[in-house]
Amino acid sequence: MPCSATNVTHFANCTSRRRSPFAVEPGLSLRRCRLCQHAVCRNRLRLSAFLSRVELHRSPSHASNAGTGNISTLLLSDALADIEVKAAIEAIAGENYQNAPVLLEQEYRKNNRIFLYREQGVIRGFFMVGWSVVRCAAEDQPCVFLGLSSVSPAHKAKGIGGRLYRAFIEDGRAWELAQGGQLVWWFHTASSVVARSWWNIASEIAPQPDGQCDDHLLWLLRCISRAHGMDAYASESRPYLLRGYAKARYASAEVARLNALRANSGEDLLSRLGIDERNGDRVLFIGRIPQVSMR
Numbered sequence: 001m002p003c004s005a006t007n008v009t010h011f012a013n014c015t016s017r018r019r020s021p022f023a024v025e026p027g028l029s030l031r032r033c034r035l036c037q038h039a040v041c042r043n044r045l046r047l048s049a050f051l052s053r054v055e056l057h058r059s060p061s062h063a064s065n066a067g068t069g070n071i072s073t074l075l076l077s078d079a080l081a082d083i084e085v086k087a088a089i090e091a092i093a094g095e096n097y098q099n100a101p102v103l104l105e106q107e108y109r110k111n112n113r114i115f116l117y118r119e120q121g122v123i124r125g126f127f128m129v130g131w132s133v134v135r136c137a138a139e140d141q142p143c144v145f146l147g148l149s150s151v152s153p154a155h156k157a158k159g160i161g162g163r164l165y166r167a168f169i170e171d172g173r174a175w176e177l178a179q180g181g182q183l184v185w186w187f188h189t190a191s192s193v194v195a196r197s198w199w200n201i202a203s204e205i206a207p208q209p210d211g212q213c214d215d216h217l218l219w220l221l222r223c224i225s226r227a228h229g230m231d232a233y234a235s236e237s238r239p240y241l242l243r244g245y246a247k248a249r250y251a252s253a254e255v256a257r258l259n260a261l262r263a264n265s266g267e268d269l270l271s272r273l274g275i276d277e278r279n280g281d282r283v284l285f286i287g288r289i290p291q292v293s294m295r
Contacts, residue, residue, distance in 0.1 A: 069119040069160070071167045076114045076128060085116070088123035092150045098249040103148065106247065111147040115164045125151035127164035129185075136223035143224065144172065146187035149194070153253065162197050169201065172289040184217075186224050186286040188242060190250075190277035192262050192270050198285060205287035207240050211269055221286040230284060239284075241273055246280040 079085045093100040111128035118124065128147035133140045146168070151160045172183050189195055199209055206213035206221060213221070222239055225231045233245040250258070255277070262271060275281045 069117055069124070069163075071164060072116050072118070073167070073171065074114050074116065076108065076112050079114045079116070080108065085123065089114075089126055092123070092126065092152050093148070095153050096150050096251055096254050098251050099247070103248045107148040110145060115167050117151075117160050117164055119155070124155045125149070125160045125164060127161075127168065129168055134224050134227045136220060141220065141223070142181055142183050143220075144168070144183060144185040146185055153257075156257070161194070162201070165197060165201055169289060173291075176289055183289050184220055184286055185289070186221070186284065188230075188246065188282035188284045190246070190270065190275050190282050191258055192265065192268050193258060195268070195270060195283065195285070196265070198287065202287045202290055204290070205285060207238075207269060207283070207285070209269055211238070211272075213240070217286050217288075221284060224286065225284060234284070238273070242282045242284055244280045246282050250277055 074085075079089070090100065090104060093104055097103050107128055111130040113129045113131065115127040115129070116123055117126065127149040130145035130147055132143060132145065134143050135141070146165075149161055149164060168185075172185065175181075176183060187194075187198075198205060204214065204217070206217040218239070222231070225234055225239060230242055230245060231239075233242040235241040235243070258277075262268070270283055273281075273283065275283060
């Protein structure tokens with residue numbers, strides 16, 4: 001299958017220095033994708049150039065105030081090639097999700113970078129992201145999917161998740177400053193804890209806590225929803241409301257923890273929308289990188 005606008009999986013996950021997906025044809029300027037063998041791969045060469053500009057160092061360090069913890073960033077392919085790192089990711093995900101192996105397989109395909117939080121050398125949490133380009137009208141919109149984030153239950157309520165999110169924001173700001181462009185990021189969640197974290201981090205986010213949306217962000221949200229096949233699950237009146245979309249299911253202990261936090265925090269947008277995690281309901285969020293430092 002050619003690399004279409006909605007099929008960037010094999011492309012995005014093969015963009016390491018060691019395994020570029022594009023081979024130059026001998027004696028020609030034409031390039032072909034080694035995996036699908038289609039010349040030029042319909043707009044994927046633009047994504048190749050884009051991802052080469054967001055290529056991160058192998059393990060840049062981000063300062064953290066969570067005890068002795070620190071955050072590093074890796075290509076997801078490099079992280080998964082490390083047996084100990086992969087085992088830690090699978091163990092943490094298994095503590096939080098009923099169907100962790102299925103969920104991780106999906107996340108490995110959708111993401112191409114990972115932030116790792118370590119405390120005294122031990123991985124306690126992670127956050128996967130997927131850099132890509134989505135075609136909106138006649139323009140290519142650089143965007144980042146905020147994928148699976150997970151923290152070991154014994155280390156929750158310490159702000160680790162928020163620090164992982166802020167590490168991504170720092171990298172996004174660095175890209176914008178270097179390239180002079182504007183990123184948007186997006187994610188979907190059934191967790192009020194995750195939603196509140198992002199409402200606290202970003203002012204330019206849709207939907208807002210009251211359900212209101214900036215017109216341009218809403219337009220971009222619809223573009224991303226169509227590009228990734230989410231529009232079939234979206235409400236007509238609230239395009240950010242997805243019913244029965246997600247396959248992931250929280251572990252029973254995590255469901256109990258989230259219910260307790262929601263009860264203590266009061267009603268929010270997700271509860272007003274009647275989001276049922278067990279049914280696969282999610283709220284789709286989109287936002288812009290804050291223009292001030294997240295330190």
